[in-house]
Amino acid sequence: DSNKQPPETPPSPRLGPRPLPLHLAMEGWLLQMSFAGLTPWSAGSPLSKPLHRLLAELGAPKPNPVDPAKDRDVSDWTALIAPAPFMDALTREATRQFEDFGRGVIAYQCHSYHRMREMPPAVWSMGAAALRDYGGPQGAPPVVFVPSLVNRAYILDLAADRSLMSASAQRIHSYLLDWGDPGADEREFDLDAYINRVLVPALEHVKRATGQTPMVAGYCMGGTLAVAPAVLRPDLVAKLVLLAAPWDFHADNEASRAMMQLCRPMLEIMIASMGCAPVDLLQMLFASLDPTLVGRKFRGFAAMDPNTDKAKRFVELEDWLNDGVPLAGPVAREVLFDWYGANTPLGDLWTVGGRAIKPAEIACPTLALIPSQDRIVPPASAVVLAEKIAHAETRHVPLGHIGMIAGGSAARSVYPVVIDWLSASA
Numbered sequence: 001d002s003n004k005q006p007p008e009t010p011p012s013p014r015l016g017p018r019p020l021p022l023h024l025a026m027e028g029w030l031l032q033m034s035f036a037g038l039t040p041w042s043a044g045s046p047l048s049k050p051l052h053r054l055l056a057e058l059g060a061p062k063p064n065p066v067d068p069a070k071d072r073d074v075s076d077w078t079a080l081i082a083p084a085p086f087m088d089a090l091t092r093e094a095t096r097q098f099e100d101f102g103r104g105v106i107a108y109q110c111h112s113y114h115r116m117r118e119m120p121p122a123v124w125s126m127g128a129a130a131l132r133d134y135g136g137p138q139g140a141p142p143v144v145f146v147p148s149l150v151n152r153a154y155i156l157d158l159a160a161d162r163s164l165m166s167a168s169a170q171r172i173h174s175y176l177l178d179w180g181d182p183g184a185d186e187r188e189f190d191l192d193a194y195i196n197r198v199l200v201p202a203l204e205h206v207k208r209a210t211g212q213t214p215m216v217a218g219y220c221m222g223g224t225l226a227v228a229p230a231v232l233r234p235d236l237v238a239k240l241v242l243l244a245a246p247w248d249f250h251a252d253n254e255a256s257r258a259m260m261q262l263c264r265p266m267l268e269i270m271i272a273s274m275g276c277a278p279v280d281l282l283q284m285l286f287a288s289l290d291p292t293l294v295g296r297k298f299r300g301f302a303a304m305d306p307n308t309d310k311a312k313r314f315v316e317l318e319d320w321l322n323d324g325v326p327l328a329g330p331v332a333r334e335v336l337f338d339w340y341g342a343n344t345p346l347g348d349l350w351t352v353g354g355r356a357i358k359p360a361e362i363a364c365p366t367l368a369l370i371p372s373q374d375r376i377v378p379p380a381s382a383v384v385l386a387e388k389i390a391h392a393e394t395r396h397v398p399l400g401h402i403g404m405i406a407g408g409s410a411a412r413s414v415y416p417v418v419i420d421w422l423s424a425s426a
Contacts, residue, residue: 013109014108014109014111014319014322015322016108016109016318016319016321016322017105017108017294017297017298017318017321017322018279018280018283018322018324019280019283019284020105022280022283022284022287023101023105023287023294023295026287026291026292026294026295027097027098027101027295028098030292030295031094031097031098097295097299100298100299100302100303101295101298101299101302103302104297104298104299104300104301104302105298107301107302107304107306108298108301108314108315108318111306111311111312111315112306113312113315113316113319114319115154115316115319117154117157117158117159117160119132119153119154119157119176119178120132120133120134120135122178123175123205123209124202124205126197126198126201126202127180127183127185127186127198128179128180128181128182128183128185128186129177129178129179129180129198129202130177130178130180131144131175131176131177131178131202131205131206132153132175132176132177132178133173133174133175134157134165134166134168134169134174134175134176135169135173135174136168136169136170136171136172136173136174137170137171137172137173140171140172140173141172141173141212141214141215141238141422141423142172142173142174142175142206142207142210142212142214142215143168143172143173143174143175143214143215143216143217143239143422144175144176144177144202144203144206144214144215144216144217145164145165145168145174145175145176145177145217145218145219145222146177146199146216146217146218146219146222146223146225146226147176147177147178147179147218147219147220147222148219148220148221148222149179149194149221149222149225149325149327149331150221150282150324150325150327151220151320151321151323151324151325152320152323152324152325153176153177153178153179154178154320155219155320155402155405155406156176156219156405157176158316158317158320158405158406159313159316159406161411162405162406162407162408162410162411164405164410164414164415164418167411167415167419168415168418168419168422170419171419171423172215172419172422172423173210175202175206175214177198177199177202177222179194179198179325180325181325181326182276182325182326182327182328186328187275187276187328187329188328188329188330189328189330189331190328190330190331190334191225191331191334191335191352192351192352192353193330194225194331195225195228195229195232195352196352196353199225199226199228199229200229200232200233200236203216203229203233203236203237204236207236212238213235213236213237213238214236214237214238215237215238215239215240215241215422216229216230216237216239216240216241217240217241217243217418217422218240218241218242218243218245219243219244219245219405220243220244220245220246220376220377220401221245221246221335222245223241223242223243223244223245223246223385224245224246224247224345224385226240226242226245227240227242227245227247227357227359227362227385228352228357230362230364230366231355231357231358231359231361231362232352232353232355232357234362234363234364237364238364239364239365239366239367239421239422240362240364240365240366240367241366241367241368241369241418241421241422242366242367242368242369242382242385242386242392243369243404243405243418244369244370244371244374244376244377244382244401244404245368245377245382245385246377246381246382246385247345247346247359247381247382247384247385247388248343248345248346248380248381248384248385249339249340249343249345249346249381250343250346251378251380251381251384252378252379252380252381253378253381257340257341257343259288260336260337260340260341261341264336264337264341267281267332267336268333271329271332271333272329274329275328275329276326276327276328276329276332277326277327277329277331277332277336278326279324279325279326282324282326282327283322283324286376289375289376290375297314297318301314313408317402317406320406338350345357346384358388359385359388359389360388360389360390362389362392365391365393366386366389366391366392366393367392367393367394367395367418367421368382368383368385368386368389368392368393368394368395369395369396369397369404369414369417369418370382370383370386370394370395370396370397371396371397371398371399371400371401371403371404372396372397372398372399373398373399373400373403374400374401374404375400375401376401376402377401379396393421395417397413397414397417399413399414
């Protein structure tokens with residue numbers, strides 16, 4: 001039958017949560033540690049209060065409040081409770097949690113939702129990068145949104161009801177800089193190249209096309225990168241919006257410096273052998289911020305009705321989280337070892353084109369939005385950047401790092417703040 005339509009190409013199977021072997025191993029490790037916790041404590045070490053309560057529920061004798069020395073030897077938990085019931089209860093709970101995690105992962109991988117939303121075609125490109133024009137009212141001032149290099153740009157256009165791009169295009173001529181996957185052209189790119197060969201030319205294109213100096217709004221790492229043209233090319237940045245943009249990479253997380261020192265030899269080998277920091281390596285580093293988060297999320301998803309809007313939103317966001325972008329080798333070294341390791345931005349030691357990037361030199365109006373519940377970019381890290389810009393306006397929102405852009409309340413509590421500020425006369 002010549003009129004018969006060809007079958008649809010089946011969607012690619014989901015690989016997440018990435019890296020899946022790590023998360024499976026983490027859940028198994030937590031189970032193992034539950035049993036390891038039953039080994040005898042050092043002599044004389046008191047049991048914790050939570051364990052005292054648990055043992056009491058299982059029939060263990062209460063500690064002697066008058067003379068603890070008369071208690072049984074608390075260094076051996078078997079002296080307080082028969083081990084068999086305790087082990088049985090622990091085994092059942094650990095098994096249940098592990099199985100719930102597995103059910104959540106399978107339910108996610110098999111979910112029927114697949115993203116159909118398409119971003120506008122490119123109006124300008126440079127290598128893998130594309131500038132996407134979301135339009136706006138005739139003669140409206142232009143703004144270029146700059147996302148992170150390590151995640152897909154469509155987080156700013158995730159869904160019809162959670163799209164900062166679509167919302168801003170109602171009042172502002174809105175462009176999205178989509179960095180794309182680093183290809184042959186970007187394989188040797190460092191941050192200097194991304195800024196001077198992609199970001200700055202994209203801003204120049206917008207200025208030529210609209211006849212107006214563009215405003216710039218950077219999200220996460222995109223905000224950090226956006227600081228550079230605001231310092232180096234003030235003729236290209238009329239206003240600057242910083243959305244959860246990190247600057248002090250040791251703020252509330254001194255452990256990151258120690259971790260980078262410890263892991264640097266291993267990371268160097270991986271980057272050198274692969275020519276980049278692969279997605280799964282980056283996901284592993286993100287997972288280290290909260291090693292139990294993925295387990296909690298997917299156990300929760302296992303209990304959801306897959307046909308609900310809540311389940312669809314979960315899958316929608318997880319698909320984006322797992323649709324990462326590798327970092328070109330030079331960029332990976334600069335971000336991991338200079339930013340996170342040596343904290344070069346904070347000390348005005350980050351240079352682009354041989355010039356130090358000093359936020360204090362930014363002259364354009366600046367707004368910093370800081371999510372108070374951010375666990376990826378600690379609020380203190382972003383506050384430092386705002387404080388270095390003497391005239392910057394700072395606003396805090398009670399949301400998380402991703403929630404401020406793609407959460408259920410973002411369209412009500414964040415988008416209007418950004419759009420009103422960009423639309424107002426300078």
